Amino acid sequence: xxxxxxxxKHLITATGQRVTLRCSPRSxxxxxxxxxxSLDQGLQxxxxxxxxxxxxxxxxxxxxxxxQFPDLHSExxxxxxxxxxxxxxxxxxxxxxxxxxxxFFGPGTRLTVL
Amino acid sequence: AQKIxxxxxxxxxxxxxxxxxxxxxxxxxxxxxxxxxxxPSSGEMIFLIYQGSYDQQxxxxxxxxxxxxxxxxxxxxxxxxxxxxxxxxxxxxxxGGLSYNTDKLIFGTGTRLQVFP
Numbered sequence: 001x002x003x004x005x006x007x008x009k010h011l012i013t014a015t016g017q018r019v020t021l022r023c024s025p026r027s028x029x030x031x032x033x034x035x036x037x038s039l040d041q042g043l044q045x046x047x048x049x050x051x052x053x054x055x056x057x058x059x060x061x062x063x064x065x066x067x068q069f070p071d072l073h074s075e076x077x078x079x080x081x082x083x084x085x086x087x088x089x090x091x092x093x094x095x096x097x098x099x100x101x102x103x104f105f106g107p108g109t110r111l112t113v114l
Numbered sequence: 115a116q117k118i119x120x121x122x123x124x125x126x127x128x129x130x131x132x133x134x135x136x137x138x139x140x141x142x143x144x145x146x147x148x149x150x151x152x153x154p155s156s157g158e159m160i161f162l163i164y165q166g167s168y169d170q171q172x173x174x175x176x177x178x179x180x181x182x183x184x185x186x187x188x189x190x191x192x193x194x195x196x197x198x199x200x201x202x203x204x205x206x207x208x209x210g211g212l213s214y215n216t217d218k219l220i221f222g223t224g225t226r227l228q229v230f231p
Contacts, residue, residue: 002158031217033218033219035219042221042223042224043205043207043219043221043224044221045218045219045220048216048218055216056216056218058218088157090159092159092219094217097216097217098217100147100164100166100209100217101217102149102161102164103149103161103217103219104161105151105158105159105160105161107157107158108157108158108159110157
């Protein structure tokens with residue numbers, strides 16, 4: 001158990017819908033990352049937050065947005081869902097977001113868009 | 115741009131033997147970190163080992179060691195005395211250097227390791 005929690009574990013929805021994925025980092029970790037793992041794109045970095053502020057953006061679609069709340073939990077919002085958005089979405093956290101710190105991964109949310 | 119390359123889609127190894135999983139990387143930054151993660155069929159990502167670009171010694175963690183050859187830009191993972199439970203997908207990853215204001219991870223495509231009795 002990494003200490004990072006993600007809910008829900010599985011999500012099945014239809015095209016055009018909107019969903020919210022939730023992540024609670026390890027206690028004391030200030031930095032939260034979102035990654036997408038799909039068959040065709042592999043593991044891709046989406047976005048990073050540090051202590052409530054966006055720090056870096058990766059290949060995140062405009063239909064996707066995220067935020068980190070004052071209690072440091074984070075949410076990833078996916079809207080106007082398409083079949084290609086079906087993937088495993090990971091949240092990870094680290095102490096302070098500096099190079100060399102291990103990123104602890106949550107168990108992931110498996111999103112299926114039908 | 116930073117890039118990680120894993121050229122072995124799949125590897126087989128017999129139980130109790132050692133195996134090396136290859137990883138090469140590309141970066142122009144002098145400061146970076148290299149990671150290996152294991153992803154079993156259950157899907158979770160498990161951290162195995164870390165090597166910093168300025169570390170003089172190769173990293174070791176139990177049966178895992180990282181063969182870091184900076185000049186060749188390679189960071190191969192060596193698993194000694196393989197066990198059946200080592201069967202999984204293995205990802206090499208890199209985190210950014212000084213020119214990046216983030217330690218986001220860039221992953222390779224992974225190597226599927228199968229350990230047979």
